[in-house]
Amino acid sequence: MKNICSRCHEIGRGCCGRKAADLSEQIGIFYPEVKDIATKMNITEADFIIKDTVPDEFRLSMREAVHPIFDSIYYQNIRFKLKTVNDFCVFLSDTGCTLPNDIRPVYCRIYPFFPSKQGDKYITVLSSHECLAQNKSTNSWTIVNEHFGYSHEYLQVLFAKMNILAEMHIQYLT
Numbered sequence: 429m430k431n432i433c434s435r436c437h438e439i440g441r442g443c444c445g446r447k448a449a450d451l452s453e454q455i456g457i458f459y460p461e462v463k464d465i466a467t468k469m470n471i472t473e474a475d476f477i478i479k480d481t482v483p484d485e486f487r488l489s490m491r492e493a494v495h496p497i498f499d500s501i502y503y504q505n506i507r508f509k510l511k512t513v514n515d516f517c518v519f520l521s522d523t524g525c526t527l528p529n530d531i532r533p534v535y536c537r538i539y540p541f542f543p544s545k546q547g548d549k550y551i552t553v554l555s556s557h558e559c560l561a562q563n564k565s566t567n568s569w570t571i572v573n574e575h576f577g578y579s580h581e582y583l584q585v586l587f588a589k590m591n592i593l594a595e596m597h598i599q600y601l602t
């Protein structure tokens with residue numbers, strides 16, 4: 429049986445699809461990740477990144493509603509968006525993401541989970557009606573995680589990596 433993400437993509441949903449024009453559809457990745465992908469895939473940043481800006485209200489709402497790390501992700505209100513082709517990420521192929529796991533953006537690797545604003549040792553679910561793994565009646569991370577089977581430790585390691593990337597991101601942009 430296909431995994432939940434394959435089924436999600438098959439019916440035209442999935443977190444690798446995003447409309448370039450919709451502000452809220454893309455979180456944005458960290459600049460060290462941009463550099464790493466460009467180097468290891470031997471492509472230019474312009475091949476896969478659109479650098480835009482987000483309004484203060486958007487950054488503040490993400491910070492308040494989701495997590496303070498959005499002050500770093502949107503440092504100086506700059507966002508590094510993955511380019512889309514026909515409303516799907518430029519790295520998406522028929523068989524899934526073409527990026528090796530070690531350079532896949534950390535946001536892609538943790539979605540639909542995220543550190544909680546109550547503290548990084550807690551895990552929250554980024555609520556999305558598009559995500560096939562989510563059950564609208566209960567978005568407990570343990571229930572959603574039945575589809576993924578991640579360990580708490582695995583997500584904690586990725587959350588820690590996200591914090592390191594956030595610091596490096598700010599250094600790059602300062």
Ligand code: SF4
Pocket residue numbers: 443444445510517518519520521524525526527532533536
């Ligand atoms: S980088 Fe890979 S996992 Fe992330 S949105 Fe693009 S195709 Fe999906």
Ligand code: SF4
Pocket residue numbers: 432433434436437441442443444539540558559560561562
């Ligand atoms: S994480 Fe959710 S939205 Fe993304 S592909 Fe899997 S089921 Fe779909």
